[in-house]
Amino acid sequence: MPVPLGELALRYGCRLIGDPEQLVFRVATLAAAGPEDLAFLANPQYRRQLTQSAAGAVVLAEEDAGECPGAALIHDNPYAAYARIASELHPPPPARRGIHEAATVSPSATLGEGVSVGPSAVVEARVRIGERTVIGPGAVLGEGAVVGSDCRIGANVTLCHGVRIGRRVIVHPGAVIGADGFGIAREPDGWIKVPQVGGVRVGDDVEIGASTTIDRGAIEDTVVENGVKLDNQIQIAHNVVIGEHTVMAACSGVSGSTRIGKRCMIAGAVGIVGHLEICDDVVITGQTMVSRSLTQPGVYSSALPADAAARWRRNSARFRQLDDMAKRLRRLERAVGETAEDTPQGETDE
Numbered sequence: 001m002p003v004p005l006g007e008l009a010l011r012y013g014c015r016l017i018g019d020p021e022q023l024v025f026r027v028a029t030l031a032a033a034g035p036e037d038l039a040f041l042a043n044p045q046y047r048r049q050l051t052q053s054a055a056g057a058v059v060l061a062e063e064d065a066g067e068c069p070g071a072a073l074i075h076d077n078p079y080a081a082y083a084r085i086a087s088e089l090h091p092p093p094p095a096r097r098g099i100h101e102a103a104t105v106s107p108s109a110t111l112g113e114g115v116s117v118g119p120s121a122v123v124e125a126r127v128r129i130g131e132r133t134v135i136g137p138g139a140v141l142g143e144g145a146v147v148g149s150d151c152r153i154g155a156n157v158t159l160c161h162g163v164r165i166g167r168r169v170i171v172h173p174g175a176v177i178g179a180d181g182f183g184i185a186r187e188p189d190g191w192i193k194v195p196q197v198g199g200v201r202v203g204d205d206v207e208i209g210a211s212t213t214i215d216r217g218a219i220e221d222t223v224v225e226n227g228v229k230l231d232n233q234i235q236i237a238h239n240v241v242i243g244e245h246t247v248m249a250a251c252s253g254v255s256g257s258t259r260i261g262k263r264c265m266i267a268g269a270v271g272i273v274g275h276l277e278i279c280d281d282v283v284i285t286g287q288t289m290v291s292r293s294l295t296q297p298g299v300y301s302s303a304l305p306a307d308a309a310a311r312w313r314r315n316s317a318r319f320r321q322l323d324d325m326a327k328r329l330r331r332l333e334r335a336v337g338e339t340a341e342d343t344p345q346g347e348t349d350e
Contacts, residue, residue: 002036003088005057005071011088012081014059018071024056027086038073038089040082059085092152095134103135112149130167142178148204160216166204166226174211177202181215181222181238181256194218196238203227209234209250218256231268243280 006020028037030046033055040059041050050058050067057071059082065072075081095116099105102119109123112131117123122140129135130149139153142161147153151169159165160178171177183194198217202224208214209232214222217239224236227245235253236242242254243262252266255274260266264278267286272278277293284290287303294300307315 001089005073008085008088009073012073012075012084014073014075014081016071016073017065017068018057022056022071024089026089027082028055030055030058035070038082038085040078042079042082100137109141118155124161136173145178154210160200162199163202163216164199165202166206168205169202170207172208172210172212172232175208175213177208177214178216179213181218183218183238198222198239200224203244206230212236215256225262237274249286 002023002025004020005016005018005022005024008014009016009020023036024038025036028034028039030039030041030049030053033039033053035054035056037055038057038059039053039055041047041064047064050064051069053069055070057073058068059073059075059078060068061076061078062074065074073081097114097116099117100119103117103121103123105117105123106125106127108125109127109129111129112133114132115129116134118135118137118139120138121135123129123135124141124143126144127141128146130147130151132149133147133151133153135141135153136155136157138156140158141147142159142163144161145159145163147159147165148167148169150167151165153159153171154173154175156174157171158176163178178200180196183196184191185194196216196218198219199221200214200216201221203226205227206224207229209230211232212230212234214224214236215238216222220239222236222239223241225242225244228242229247231248231250233251234248237254237256239257240254241259243260243264245262246260246264246266248266249268251268252270254260254272257274258272258276258278260278261280261282263281265283267284269287270284270290272290276290277295278290279295279297281297282294283299285299285301285303288300289302290300
């Protein structure tokens with residue numbers, strides 16, 4: 001549904017340069033946008049596309065407004081403003097209210113007003129679902145699971161028994177929440193399973209990506225606090241706690257009983273070993289291996305960038321020699337120090 005620029009400016013706190021009655025219908029990139037499209041500029045890398053853009057309007061910062069050939073919606077945080085406007089121009093498809101004839105819902109389940117349950121979904125005994133929540137096709141809500149109001153549970157999502165989901169949570173297709181954690185005890189002849197009797201608690205306004213897995217706690221719950229955003233294909237092990245408004249990119253993994261603070265930013269393919277503490281406001285760059293607690297806010301990295309194969313092989317061979325080189329350096333330092341101590345004051349080698 002088209003929206004006048006004047007309404008968008010008022011609703012999202014933008015300063016408008018242009019006709020307030022001009023309509024925009026959809027969003028598009030700067031390069032592909034046409035006169036009915038809204039684009040945005042947040043990354044300076046794309047500034048060169050601005051002057052050539054045919055977009056009907058662009059959301060951008062004050063310093064870029066002079067280069068905009070069309071209407072401009074000026075905001076201190078153009079990407080956040082764009083996100084809100086894009087959500088209005090492209091709302092999720094409306095769900096059909098009620099229970100699909102191909103769904104299975106236990107008589108003891110409680111469904112709020114306006115709930116939608118899709119085909120082949122299974123809602124087991126004593127499940128509670130809040131108002132206006134959408135349960136996608138093939139999703140399974142295990143016994144005693146609780147889902148708050150205004151949630152969207154995607155296709156083929158599994159919420160295992162006793163999982164508790166807050167309000168306005170989005171769980172994308174294929175995610176599994178509440179499977180057993182990797183709890184095993186060693187015996188002389190092999191391994192014995194340790195029962196995983198905790199649950200999973202997910203707060204409000206959380207988003208969980210496709211095929212992400214969050215294990216239930218061994219005894220106490222695994223906890224994902226309010227506002228956390230998890231990308232696709234992430235593994236969260238048992239008894240992990242993720243603090244409010246932390247974000248984590250794809251293919252990262254967190255081992256058991258680690259506690260991650262608030263407002264952390266964890267990039268893709270990060271590995272975090274178990275039983276660590278990561279404080280608030282930590283940024284961890286891509287492919288970093290975190291093997292110790294991080295007690296001070298800041299940016300942490302450990303991955304090496306790609307290099308020419310021949311040079312990488314030479315450096316790799318040297319990595320294996322680092323311990324020996326460090327010991328030799330220590331011996332040299334001690335030898336130099338002893339020589340300096342043996343030299344009378346005022347004398348030199350010259």
